[in-house]
Amino acid sequence: xxxxxxxxxxxxxxxxxxxxxxxxxxxxxxxxxxxxxxxxxxxxxxxxxxxxxxxxxxxxxxxxxxxxxxxxxxxxxxxxxxxxxxxxxxxxxxxxxxxxxxxxxxxxxxxxxxxxxxxxxxxxxxxxxxxxxxxxxxxxxxxxxxxxxxxxxxxxxxxxxxxxxxxxxxxxxxxxxxxxxxxxxxxxxxxxxxxxxxxxxxxxxxxxxxxxxxxxxxxxxxxxxxxxxxxxxxxxxxxxxxxxxxxxxxxxxxxxxxxxxxxxxxxxxxxxxxxxxxxxxxxxxxxxxxxxxxxxxxxxxxxxxxxxxxxxxxxxxxxxxxxxxxxxxxxxxxxxxxxxxxxxxxxxxxxxxxxxxxxxxxxxxxxxxxxxxx
Amino acid sequence: xxxxxxxxxxxxxxxxxxxxxxxxxxxxxxxxxxxxxxxxxxxxxxxxxxxxxxxxxxxxxxxxxxxxxxxxxxxxxxxxxxxxxxxxxxxxxxxxxxxxxxxxxxxxxxxxxxxxxxxxxxxxxxxxxxxxxxxxxxxxxxxxxxxxxxxxxxxxxxxxxxxxxxxxxxxxxxxxxxxxxxxxxxxxxxxxxxxxxxxxxxxxxxxxxxxxxxxxxxxxxxxxxxxxxxxxxxxxxxxxxxxxxxxxxxxxxxxxxxxxxxxxxxxxxxxxxxxxxxxxxxxxxxxxxxxxxxxxxxxxxxxxxxxxxxxxxxxxxxxxxxxxxxxxxxxxxxxxxxxxxxxxxxxxxxxxxxxxxxxxxxxxxxxxxxxxxx
Numbered sequence: 001x002x003x004x005x006x007x008x009x010x011x012x013x014x015x016x017x018x019x020x021x022x023x024x025x026x027x028x029x030x031x032x033x034x035x036x037x038x039x040x041x042x043x044x045x046x047x048x049x050x051x052x053x054x055x056x057x058x059x060x061x062x063x064x065x066x067x068x069x070x071x072x073x074x075x076x077x078x079x080x081x082x083x084x085x086x087x088x089x090x091x092x093x094x095x096x097x098x099x100x101x102x103x104x105x106x107x108x109x110x111x112x113x114x115x116x117x118x119x120x121x122x123x124x125x126x127x128x129x130x131x132x133x134x135x136x137x138x139x140x141x142x143x144x145x146x147x148x149x150x151x152x153x154x155x156x157x158x159x160x161x162x163x164x165x166x167x168x169x170x171x172x173x174x175x176x177x178x179x180x181x182x183x184x185x186x187x188x189x190x191x192x193x194x195x196x197x198x199x200x201x202x203x204x205x206x207x208x209x210x211x212x213x214x215x216x217x218x219x220x221x222x223x224x225x226x227x228x229x230x231x232x233x234x235x236x237x238x239x240x241x242x243x244x245x246x247x248x249x250x251x252x253x254x255x256x257x258x259x260x261x262x263x264x265x266x267x268x269x270x271x272x273x274x275x276x277x278x279x280x281x282x283x284x285x286x287x288x289x290x291x292x293x294x295x296x297x298x299x300x301x302x303x304x305x306x307x308x309x310x311x312x313x314x315x316x317x318x319x320x321x322x323x324x325x326x327x328x329x330x331x332x333x334x335x336x337x338x339x340x341x342x343x344x345x346x347x348x349x350x351x352x353x354x355x356x357x358x359x360x361x362x363x364x365x366x367x368x369x370x371x372x373x374x
Numbered sequence: 375x376x377x378x379x380x381x382x383x384x385x386x387x388x389x390x391x392x393x394x395x396x397x398x399x400x401x402x403x404x405x406x407x408x409x410x411x412x413x414x415x416x417x418x419x420x421x422x423x424x425x426x427x428x429x430x431x432x433x434x435x436x437x438x439x440x441x442x443x444x445x446x447x448x449x450x451x452x453x454x455x456x457x458x459x460x461x462x463x464x465x466x467x468x469x470x471x472x473x474x475x476x477x478x479x480x481x482x483x484x485x486x487x488x489x490x491x492x493x494x495x496x497x498x499x500x501x502x503x504x505x506x507x508x509x510x511x512x513x514x515x516x517x518x519x520x521x522x523x524x525x526x527x528x529x530x531x532x533x534x535x536x537x538x539x540x541x542x543x544x545x546x547x548x549x550x551x552x553x554x555x556x557x558x559x560x561x562x563x564x565x566x567x568x569x570x571x572x573x574x575x576x577x578x579x580x581x582x583x584x585x586x587x588x589x590x591x592x593x594x595x596x597x598x599x600x601x602x603x604x605x606x607x608x609x610x611x612x613x614x615x616x617x618x619x620x621x622x623x624x625x626x627x628x629x630x631x632x633x634x635x636x637x638x639x640x641x642x643x644x645x646x647x648x649x650x651x652x653x654x655x656x657x658x659x660x661x662x663x664x665x666x667x668x669x670x671x672x673x674x675x676x677x678x679x680x681x682x683x684x685x686x687x688x689x690x691x692x693x694x695x696x697x698x699x700x701x702x703x704x705x706x707x708x709x710x711x712x713x714x715x716x717x718x719x720x721x722x723x724x725x726x727x728x729x730x731x732x733x734x735x736x737x738x739x740x741x742x743x744x745x746x747x748x
Contacts (some may be wrong), residue, residue, distance in 0.1 A: 314736075334724055335723055
């Protein structure tokens with residue numbers, strides 16, 4: 001679909017704000033998910049920071065938030081300027097394909113030539129001019145018909161992310177760094193990750209995708225035609241409250257849960273329709289407390305990061321991170337790389353090395369009836 | 375002073391119940407000192423356990439508790455059978471010489487041939503028949519005119535206790551294991567402690583002293599005549615409320631703070647008046663959280679000891695100790711030899727290796743205005 005308007009004028013950001021962030025329990029939990037917390041020490045929630053960095057690119061009236069019904073009040077509290085038509089409330093979480101593609105389908109009906117970009121609500125990004133530059137290039141590339149990932153330039157041999165293998169350079173005006181995606185690669189082991197870093201042709205997959213709505217939905221139709229049909233039905237019923245409710249009741253329970261990486265990005269790459277723009281900005285998905293410690297201690301491993309407005313910490317010969325949601329005195333003596341998360345009803349003590357195992361505690365609590373603190 | 379009554383009939387136990395137990399902060403603190411806690415998992419406070427093991431030896435009406443005014447209600451709550459004349463309330467803490475010798479002076483006026491034994495309110499003792507046997511031998515030895523320590527047979531090369539070097543065997547009827555004390559030795563370094571253990575002639579000094587009141591006070595008179603005079607004045611004024619108050623007001627502020635080890639035991643040893651009976655019972659002074667962990671995990675270093683009536687602990691690959699005074703869920707992941715003490719207003723996270731350093735936190739909190747949690 002060609003358009004008379006410039007690509008950036010047609011750009012619309014989508015923020016899927018779902019996901020509890022189990023690896024950040026007991027800080028993040030069902031009623032206080034990760035995106036509602038200030039994890040960067042900015043004084044603002046991750047969601048608010050996400051919004052604020054998209055406003056200069058898309059404009060405050062061209063950002064859509066997709067979130068759970070339970071989080072509506074909290075989201076609106078964070079984003080007071082959010083208009084009703086800018087929020088899509090999910091009846092139940094249905095993973096990222098539904099979140100992003102339903103938003104795209106709704107937006108496409110409002111604005112057929114729209115270019116949509118999806119941006120996680122719970123990542124930390126720094127050096128914003130570089131972010132804006134990357135998104136701008138991605139939007140130009142999307143207008144040429146590609147589905148475009150913004151891939152993160154690795155700062156180390158991470159085994160916690162999937163990778164994007166870059167292919168040949170593209171010749172898109174306004175997007176000098178855009179390349180084809182040769183393939184998506186699952187989370188590697190350390191030796192492989194080190195190889196990727198040396199090779200230089202690999203980027204981290206941050207699930208940041210930009211494309212024309214028609215291209216995105218066309219791709220989904222090839223791999224998940226049934227899901228696309230359901231999402232189009234929902235979108236058609238969406239604008240009218242009298243039709244939206246019945247459509248949601250009828251269709252939502254049947255919607256397939258699948259990550260957009262699998263339903264769209266990987267098939268698009270295989271079909272030669274996937275491009276990537278390298279992101280040189282600072283990026284962290286704050287995936288666990290080790291990551292949170294790193295982000296908040298300026299990367300110095302010997303430091304103790306302290307989060308919490310009322311934190312009262314007395315530390316001696318200790319490093320790692322303390323997250324305090326109470327006003328209790330917290331005293332650490334001789335504990336290295338420690339993780340202490342102090343909330344009114346749950347306390348976590350672990351080490352940065354074990355940070356990834358926090359999710360297993362949440363799973364255990366689900367099984368053992370500790371659900372009231374999840 | 376000779377007496378017609380058998381030594382054990384004249385025995386009277388004194389329990390100095392003072393001392394906060396700073397190394398057990400934030401569990402132990404000014405308004406909840408160590409002796410009021412159940413640290414053995416017995417379901418009873420250390421004070422109550424101390425009382426219960428002295429009753430078979432002295433009788434419930436021949437035990438005197440010396441404690442601070444602030445702890446009166448808590449002590450009486452623990453010891454409902456305590457009569458008014460069995461409690462000595464200290465206006466201010468004045469260390470062990472005042473606590474034990476004032477009690478001895480009061481008891482001597484009531485019963486001139488009394489034999490007094492002092493027993494800390496906050497130690498854990500097991501294998502009680504052996505304890506009773508040792509105290510019995512100590513009482514017999516005391517009747518012969520000695521000041522008698524019950525020294526603990528070392529179970530390892532501890533650097534946390536002073537030692538008693540045993541001298542020649544004594545020939546006291548009913549006390550076959552009594553020996554002279556050759557000297558008291560300050561806390562040694564590890565190499566020296568190992569030497570003591572190999573030598574076999576050294577016992578731990580648990581500050582458990584038994585002697586005739588007249589002998590004890592006579593010894594105090596030689597080293598601290600002024601203090602003895604003050605304590606005798608207090609004792610003389612004690613039984614009448616109308617005289618006790620003014621005497622306390624006048625004398626208490628002047629009383630010297632000195633440990634009975636220095637005012638009585640060491641000078642008595644130098645003068646050849648100090649005897650020792652080895653204690654073969656289980657003993658622990660629960661001096662810090664490492665000790666508390668050991669006592670409560672059956673000595674198995676790989677175990678996690680859990681204290682607290684309402685403790686909800688979820689532990690994975692963790693060892694050490696959790697003390698919970700809240701009903702919060704406490705989750706530990708991959709933390710070895712950890713110490714977590716969770717109270718309503720203060721949290722401590724350290725390791726058993728650093729347990730002795732807890733006192734320094736308390737000192738720091740005193741300086742930095744955190745006194746409300748001490």
